[in-house]
Amino acid sequence: MLDTQISLKEHDESRQGEALILEGDKEKLSGRKLYIESYGCQMNFADSEIVASILLDKGFETTSDYKEADVVFINTCSIRENAEQRVRNRLKEFESAKSKKPGMIVGVLGCMAERLKSKFLEEEKLVDVVVGPDAYRDLPNLIEKVDDGTRAVNVLLSREETYADISPVRLNTNGITAFISIMRGCDNMCSFCVVPFTRGRERSRDPYSIVKEAQELFNDGYREVTLLGQNVDSYKWSLSETENNQDETVITFAKLLEMVAAVDPLLRIRFSTSHPKDITDEVLHSMAKHENICNYIHLPVQSGNSRVLELMNRTYNRDWYINRIDAIRSIIPTCGISTDVITGFCSETEEEHQDTLSIMDYVKYDYAYMFAYSERPGTLAAKRYEDDIPEEIKKRRLTEVVTKQREHSHYRLKEQVGKTHKVLIEGFSKRSDKDYCGRNDQNAMVVFPVDPRFKVGDYVTVMGLDCTSATLIGKIID
Template sequence: MRELEILKEEDKEALELPRTSVEQADTTGKRKLYIESYGCQMNFSDSEIVTSILQEGGYATTSNFETADVILLNTCAIRDNAEQKVRNRLKNFNYLKKKRPEMVVGVLGCMAERLKTKFLEEEKIVDVVAGPDAYRDLPNLLSDAEEGQKAINVFLSKEETYADISPVRLNSNGVTAFVSIMRGCDNMCSFCVVPFTRGRERSRDPYSIIKECQDLLDNGYKEVTLLGQNVDSYKWASEDGSETVNFAQLLERVALVNSDLRVRFSTSHPKDITDEVLYTMKKYENICKYIHLPAQSGNSRILKLMNRTYDREWYMNRIDAIRNILGDDCGISQDMITGFCSETEEEHQDTMSLMEYVKYDYGYMFAYSERPGTPAAKKLVDDISAEVKQRRLAEIIDLQLRLSQERNNRHVGKVQKVLVEGFSKRSEDFLQGRNDQNKVVIFPKENYKKGDYVMVTITSCSTATLKGIVVKS
């Protein structure tokens, strides 16, 4: 998995290891639920919704799958490799199913939505299949499965946002939390399965979002990340049309909940991110100066084949706006796909030159993987060899490593405001948190604790991590 090398340390763990249920204190008389989450932040957020629904339905969570009555895998379908991880994981549960045939195994999320009934046919261990909009039906589906029936619901809704459900924070550090502001996607990128697995775009009402953020603050959380497939297309209108809210306005409302509550968001789409959003970010100190802005390619012809609805020049214009309004220190990360259908060496070099132009802080880079059912799979030919894809991938990773080091070097000698998220993974003598630009900062623990804001002078860095010492007041 060479593409993982340039990710920050905690992001590597998120991709390499599933996030699992937490152990509930009182499980007396309750059936035990174990859930693993794979893929994007939206899936982790959805698992928190699922847990809330099932706890209301009388289940208790366990962190030990061997004691579970129900095992659920919340899946990703963005790449074939993501799906293979799930299939391999299911094989690991075969021995349990043989020992305890009454145990229920379910598959949720995007892979469930993509494969539908085929999942039940191909993976005999699976009892329940539920798509992203069917989670309210899970108590019924599990009840059917517990009676020996295979159960499936992959209905996609045009209205479901789960706005009334209070998520159960899984594996929470008690400091940072995800808040879903919208679901689905209307962008038909030719390589992507998301519109088919998560349905049409719909925005959650702003009042429930603000209430969730306030509740998190009241419970000691210090940071929220607003989530959506494309947050910049957030749009809500009251039933009578008297009130409308766009993403910039929502961002401002969340920032005003409390100046001590840090605000992040993900993911932005280059065609939709506006100057209004950037000026809102500039206006409020507690809105972090970091934007994940997937490019996917640096070549206009390839972008058109991808149906990204912008070209190289448009993307560069958005980068220029970010730098002009928020300054050169604003963190920017990317998604890149290399070896897309018919990509030439010159077009690959355009991606490299775009990376040089932007000088990304870090990125998520992958070789193109054809996904069944997508427009690209139907209309384009996956004609770049695996060897060429991997060589091009290695080149953009090497370039990003250099750019990440250069960007991190800029922080050395500067003071950063760090929100402490917990102990460093290597030693409990050190704490770690993130700065405004979403970079991990490690420093000696001293008397500080999780949830503190600490001013840290950066003394050294790697491509993934900043290290420093606390500024004495």
């Protein structure tokens, strides 16, 4: 039996009485163990912390071993086909554990839940509950339905949900760095992307709740926050949206950055992801103005060719993108820049691929996320264009992009040798407990010998002495 919620009105009405109903059932849920595994973007990891908060409030306990859990959730990504295949393989492992532990509940959260709800529940029957990104408040209710023998699903998208009132439970944290979600959804309709269909329309979170969360994190010992959104530069909040407020002042992303930076000079601010069509000089000047806003921007290019960018519906061309790069270099000369690149998009020619390589040469990115194009069902590209580039050509082009980026990453790190860097100690190096590691302003990972005068969470000044292709090696200086 499958219980499906399909009415937005019914969903909103159920939310009104949710607190009273679930409070009475807290004892029933109390003491059960929760395991959450996350895949994909940083937003998914932040969402898992919201899920944990909702369920811990109902008496759940978290565990790092899915075999001992009573409820197992996998928070999923639909951006690429291989990510979906990894999730399916993992669900089969959970299914094996479930066969040895009667009563275990297995659920799928996030973007795959939104996109493949029927397939998971009706065809593959791998899971008991499927929950979309905007329905996490309904999880206790859905779990109880599964307890009563009914598989359950809620993948309704919301025009308002931001989870602004929920304090995330920090999972797998180092106690130093944390994510803060500032907005949800996306209004851009990039032809290759499923996010607008799986996460809904864009809506910004109340800036005062964001500042409050940042202040609480700082008070708890955190020293770096990353502001998250599919497109942070389009963040916009009108003060008139707050209760009984007639002020029409609009809080832009640039203003929000400054509000969070004002929490404390010792709280570092990062953000992701920026969009080339929306990032403004105002944002860049805000970054330059505040030392604790890190000089690092993730600015996806996807392709260096204007025709391909138009097919991707990226709403900018090559010249516009270069203009934004030039503005960054002018206003923040030391800014680190990373990007996303897709090779082998529909009808991409060899000459157009060369345009991508040439824009990489122009920017010399510090880092890049690089992928061969993977057609996603339901996207505009899947409906409009033929996925006509052979896999071997996609992979060969990807190899060329990866090779070039490796050279550029090494080039950017060598630029930082011989210079001093303010580094936040995040923990010990993966290779040795005799070395600390942390990131500098440009988001480069820095490894340096442990100095007993300093501990995790301290800022130190490090002189860059050498580098590998991925890491800056240095030592603490007074």
